[in-house]
Amino acid sequence: MSKLRVNAFTLSLDGYGAGPDQSLSNPLGVGGENLHKWMVGTRTFRHMVLGKDGGTTDTDDGFTVRSFENVGAWILGRNMFGPIRGEWPDENWKGWWGDDPPYHVPVFVLTHHKRAPIEMKGGTTFCFVTDGIHSALEQAKATASGRDVRVGGGVSTIRQYLEQRLIDEMHLAISPILLGSGEHLFAGLDMLKLGYRCTGQVATADATHVTIGRV
Known part of the structure; x- marks a missing residue:
């Protein structure tokens, strides 16, 4: 049965999934890029995102590999795109990733402003959903053909699905840095009352990998 998953989503020690003052030059907010040291050197990230050879094949890479397995569709918040x-000024912006994004399946982008789908190289199609998280999930599951749907973020999008108890499992990578401010994943959420429990943890030099499931 298709699951709704969060994978390889990185948090700082103080719980932030992005730093403050996100912009074109700081897409993850000030200091946010430092969160992902655990992933950027892995063989999977270098191959799938950077189009390069080499990289580590350690525990961090194992979690990165699993994050892409059995994914038939993605859901992203607009800030992740x-x-x-506001309104789309033109059709020029097509995401952060160039002509061949690393998704290779349909990606449903939550937004308040209509835009026609964008077909990219490698099988990625960005579809823009204006009628909320439930509609995005319904469309994503229909497209995924029994495979899982991965929520890529950002923080606000994950929180919305958590509040509705729609996420089946999460893998969070806790990076050993402090951001001080930004977008906090768990602020105001009672994860126990929502029915979630920690199901495992593994530490590496650059992250503590935590898995959370819904019971």
Whole structure:
């Protein structure tokens, strides 16, 4: 049965999934890029995102590999797609990733402003959903053909699905840095009352990998 998953989503020690002042030059907010040291050197990240050879094949890479397995569709918040706010001024912005994004399946982008789907190289199609998280999930599951749907973020999008108890499992990578401010994943959420429990943890030099499931 298709699951709704969060994978390889990185938090700082103080719980932030992005730093403050996100912009075109700081897409993850000030200091946010430092969160992902655990992933950027892995063989999977280098191959799938950077199009390069080499990289580590350690525990961090294992979690990165699993994050892409059995994924038939993605859901992203608009901030994850780009820095533009309000109405789309034109059709020029097509995401952070160039002509061949690393998704290779349909990606449903939550937004308040209509836009036609964008077909990219490698099988990625960005579809823009204006009628909320439930509609995005319904469309994503229909497209995924029995495979899982991965929520890529950002923090606000994950929180919305958590509040509705729709996420089946999460893998969070806790990076050993402090951001001080930004977007906090768990602020105001009672994860126990929502029915979630920690199901495992593994520490590496650059992250503590935590898995959370719904019971």
